[in-house]
Amino acid sequence: MSNGHDRPVKLRVIGDVHGHYRRYLELTKRAKYTVQLGDFGFDYRCLDELDSECNKIIPGNHDNYERLPQHVLVPFGMHTLGEFTFFYIRGAHSIDQQYRTTGITWWPTEQLTTAQGEACIKAFEAAKPDMVLSHDCPASVYPLVVNNPWHIQENWTMKFLEECLQRHQPRRWIFGHHHREGWTEKLGKTRFHCLGELEIMDFYEVPNVNNNSTSTNT
Numbered sequence: 016m017s018n019g020h021d022r023p024v025k026l027r028v029i030g031d032v033h034g035h036y037r038r039y040l041e042l043t044k045r046a047k048y049t050v051q052l053g054d055f056g057f058d059y060r061c062l063d064e065l066d067s068e069c070n071k072i073i074p075g076n077h078d079n080y081e082r083l084p085q086h087v088l089v090p091f092g093m094h095t096l097g098e099f100t101f102f103y104i105r106g107a108h109s110i111d112q113q114y115r116t117t118g119i120t121w122w123p124t125e126q127l128t129t130a131q132g133e134a135c136i137k138a139f140e141a142a143k144p145d146m147v148l149s150h151d152c153p154a155s156v157y158p159l160v161v162n163n164p165w166h167i168q169e170n171w172t173m174k175f176l177e178e179c180l181q182r183h184q185p186r187r188w189i190f191g192h193h194h195r196e197g198w199t200e201k202l203g204k205t206r207f208h209c210l211g212e213l214e215i216m217d218f219y220e221v222p223n224v225n226n227n228s229t230s231t232n233t
Contacts, residue, residue, distance in 0.1 A: 026099045026218040028052065028148060030191045030210030033077065036061040038213055043070055046217065048096040050088075052191035052210060053077075053105065053150035057120070059084040071096070075150035075192060076107040080122040090127050091135040093142050098221055102144035102185070104135060107151035107192050108170035132175035140182040147188040152207065153177040159200050160193050160209050180205065189216060 027046035032039045034056035043049050043065060053075025059082065062070070067086040071094070074080065074087055088094055091104045106126045115121035127135060152160060154177040157167050180188075184204040196211030210216060 022219045023047065024217045024219065025097060026050070028189050028210065028216040028218075030214040031075065031077075031194065031212045032056055033212060034058070035213060040064070042213070042215060048099065050096070050101075050103075050148055052148060052189070053107070054191060059086075062086050069096070071103075073103045073148060073150055074105045076109045076125040077120075078122075078125075080124045081118070090131050092138060093144065099146070099218065100144075101146040101148050102139060102142055104147070104149040104151075104176065104179075107172050108168065110166055110168050126170065126172050127175070129171065132171060136175055136178050136182060139179040143183045143185075145186045147185045149176065149188070149190045151176060151192045152188070152190045152209070153180045155180065155202065156200070156207055159202075160195050160198055160207075162195075166193075 024046040025048065027042065027049045029039065029042055029049055029051040031054035032051060033054055036056065040061055047069065049070045051072045053073050054077040055072055057079040062084050065086065070086055072087045074083060074089060083089065088103045089105050093100060093102055108126055109115065109121060112121055117123065151172050154173040157173060161167050186204065187206050189208045189210065191210050193209050194211050195209040196214050198209040200207050208216060
């Protein structure tokens with residue numbers, strides 16, 4: 016894949032992996048730092064060859080919460096990779112929970128607890144981040160990014176993320192979960208991006224809302 020830039024990729028944000036581990040590993044080779052937005056899959060052995068300080072994962076709702084690797088960022092907070100600082104938030108609600116098996120393909124800890132969500136809201140408001148990376152998105156974004164109304168099920172994650180947004184509007188918020196390749200929308204002061212499966216967003220320098228990044232589906 017050619018990204019059309021001669022400069023090296025300093026930060027690469029990667030959408031849901033869903034078990035496509037070889038393709039994920041290829042994507043990590045082309046950037047100094049990577050952050051994967053969750054739904055990685057349930058087998059983390061492929062991560063053994065990756066530096067956990069440079070390659071991070073923000074778990075989603077299709078991750079094994081009993082065997083999370085050292086590469087994960089949980090449950091929320093500020094993090095810095097090189098010159099990039101962002102606020103991360105893990106987790107989401109599984110609308111297909113009834114078809115999954117507890118402890119094998121579904122974990123009851125997929126969402127933050129009420130106490131964790133409330134603590135996240137306070138930390139978010141205090142930090143006032145410019146950039147947010149999460150698996151899911153705020154409730155107000157759902158009607159815009161979700162094509163099928165059946166997929167909109169009220170849940171705790173969308174609610175507390177919405178409260179975070181009401182307390183502070185970051186300049187950029189990147190999320191996965193909904194698999195909308197190339198989707199972007201600006202709400203208020205915040206530019207939202209939803210990455211599709213294995214879609215990437217590359218940064219060549221510390222970003223502003225309108226430039227210095229490209230999004231590609233591989």
